[in-house]
Structures are given as structure tokens and as C-alpha cells.
Amino acid sequence: MTEVAVVGAGLMGHALALVYALGGHAVRLTDSKPETLARAPGLMATALATLREGGEVDASWTSERLARAVQPCATLAEAVKGAALVVEAIVEETAAKRTLYAALAGLMDATAVLASNTSHLDIFPLVPDALQSRTLIAHWYTPPYLVDLVDVVGSPRTDPAAIEFVRATVAAMGKAPVVFQKFVPGYVANRIQAAISQEVYRMIDEGLVTPREVDLSVIHGLALRIPVLGHLAKADFTGLPLVQRSMANKKDAPPPPPPRGNSPTLDKLLAAGHTGVMSGRGFFDWGGRTPEELFRDRDRRLITLKQAMRKMGGPLEGK
Ligand SMILES: NC(=O)c1ccc[n+]([C@@H]2O[C@H](COP(=O)([O-])OP(=O)(O)OC[C@H]3O[C@@H](n4cnc5c(N)ncnc54)[C@H](O)[C@@H]3O)[C@@H](O)[C@H]2O)c1
Secondary structure, X not given: OOEEEEEOOOHHHHHHHHHHHXXXXXXXXXXXXXXXXXXXXXXXXXXXXXXXXXXXXXXXXXXXXXXXXXXXXXXXXXHHOOOOEEEEOOOOOHHHHHHHHHHHHHHOOOOOEEEEOOOOOOOHHHOOHHHHOOEEEEEEOOOOOOOOEEEEEEOOOOOHHHHHHXXXXXXXXXXXXXXXXXOOOOOOHHHHHHHHHHHHHHHHHOOOOOHHHHHHHHHHHHHHHHXXXXXXXXXXXXXXXXXXXXXXXXHHOOOOOOOOOOOHHHHHHHHOOOOEHHHOEOOOEOOOOOHHHXXXXXXXXXXXXXXXXXXOOOOOOOO
């Protein structure tokens, strides 16, 4: 059992605290906003109940056991003291991360490892010298208690033992760590997602398709084969001559990315306060249901899918 501090109790932080607790670790969770920290136990308990109902955790995982395994801490110092692993899950902002890492350098135990959950940032230049050899990225996907991939990457200054410590800890929790040799912003999965987003928002911004048409195409077309074949094995099944011909025939290939960064459609939704399920509305209207209800509904479906994936014997893999 490792003592783990999770810093940031937002969308990812509360879920990471749950993941590490389920992995058998003693977790301390903190957030700079008391109201966010106060909301975390309820969100974790709801997720735990869904996992228990779905048979993904055993019945001994009651909310009382969870409350013993995850201790909310009002201060960073209290959370970090004695922790062998500090998981950073605060806002994706360079200045905030830099300030936090400076504070952590003075608070973390001398051998403790810092693992950032950053989605895209190269955090290594933000880290003080004292922490460089013990800092790496361990990037999870939401909801991390159901999505198994963890992108693990250090900088050239990271001690390989620190990388192995985090890889082994995550693997022992039944997750699927992929250790990358070099930091590439967005890793693999987020970069593919970014390429998809680029094209989806272009088609929506240009009024070519509706949000519903996009999601129906993704769900009924793209998605089904991915758990079975990934992307490149699917190319083998398509036949590489056809893959090569589609690459050459640029008719359905996306044009180069536009110079602007923002999607006007997203700008409009955000200006109206439609931030997604947290506000009850994003591209779609979520019918007045609370985030807890919606996460539960999503998680139930993900559990069913994961169990089906296990039943099918995993993906079809070539050598
Ligand atoms: N949302 C996702 O799906 C997702 C997926 C993978 C990785 N990430 C990454 O995880 C990190 C957190 O993302 P999120 O979506 O949970 O954000 P979030 O905004 O939901 O939560 C961030 C939390 O950090 C807190 N915070 C800010 N500064 C702090 C500090 N100095 N000390 C303690 N707490 C502080 C905020 O109060 C907030 O509650 C980001 O780096 C993000 O890129 C997010």
C-alpha cells in the first residue's frame, strides 16, 4: 500500500482518488476550493455504487470503506506529508501548475514522486530542479475508474526508477499503462481525438452536418470496430492497397487545419452557459438531470461494454 496525495478534486481529481483507493492505496485529497473538495465524496460514492452494482468492485467496497480510504485535506501540506506519490490534477494552466510545483518542492517527502495528469502541457520546464528527477506525467482518461489507458512519460531528467514505480503501481491496479520514450503533447489517443475534433468542428461550423449526425456516425460507424481492431489492425483487414488508394484520393481527406484556434459553434454555446453535462446542456439538452445521474448512466453503459469486451476475449491482435 502506498500513501497517495491527489491535488485537485475536480472532474479528474475526485475520480483519480477513487481509482487509487480501489487500488488499495491510502489517499489524501485536496483542492484549493473548499466547495470542490466538499463535493468530491458524493461524486466518488455515486461512482463507487455504480461500479459495485455492475460487479466491477466487490461488495466490501461500501461508501464507509471509501470514506476511510480517501481522506479530504484542507491544506496542501496535510495532503502531501508522508505521501510516496503525489498526483497533480489541477487546472490545465501553466501558471497554476508552476506555482503548485514550487510549493510541492518544499512540501513533498525527499523521495516522493510527482505524477501530473496534464492533457497537453509540457510540464517539465515548470518543475523546480529539486523535483526534476522525480517528476513524470501519468495521464488518465475520464472516467479513469473505467478507462484503463494511462499514458506514462518522463523527461530526459526523470529517474527511470520513478517511471517504473508509477508504471508498476498503475499496472498492479489492473490498468493499461503505455510508457512513451518522448513527451509528445497529447500523447497518442488525445492527438487522434484532436484530429477528429478538428474535422468534426469544421463540419459543424460550416453547417455541413448536425451534432446528432456526427454522433450517430461515430457511434454506429467508427466505434464498433475500434475495440476489436484498434486502428492499424483495421487497416490490415481493409487491405493496404485500398488504404493507400484512400490516402492518395484526397476527396474525403480533411483540408489543412484553419489558422484560428476556436470553433464559432463552441464560442456560441459557451457564451450561452452551455458547458456540457455539468450545466445540463452542451451540444445536447440533458433533460434537467444532475451530473451524478448522468455520470451514473454513462458509467453503467461503459461497464456493460467493458464486460462485453472481456467476454469477447480482448482485441484481435496480430504479432
Ligand atoms: N477533464 C478531463 O476529461 C481530463 C482528462 C484527462 C486529463 N485531464 C487533466 O487533468 C487536470 C485536471 O482537469 P479537470 O478536468 O479535473 O479540471 P477541473 O477544473 O475539473 O479541476 C481542477 C481542480 O483544480 C483545483 N485547483 C486549481 N489550482 C489548485 C491548486 N493550486 N491546488 C489545489 N487545487 C487546485 C480547482 O479548484 C479545480 O477543482 C488537467 O491538467 C487536465 O488537463 C482532464
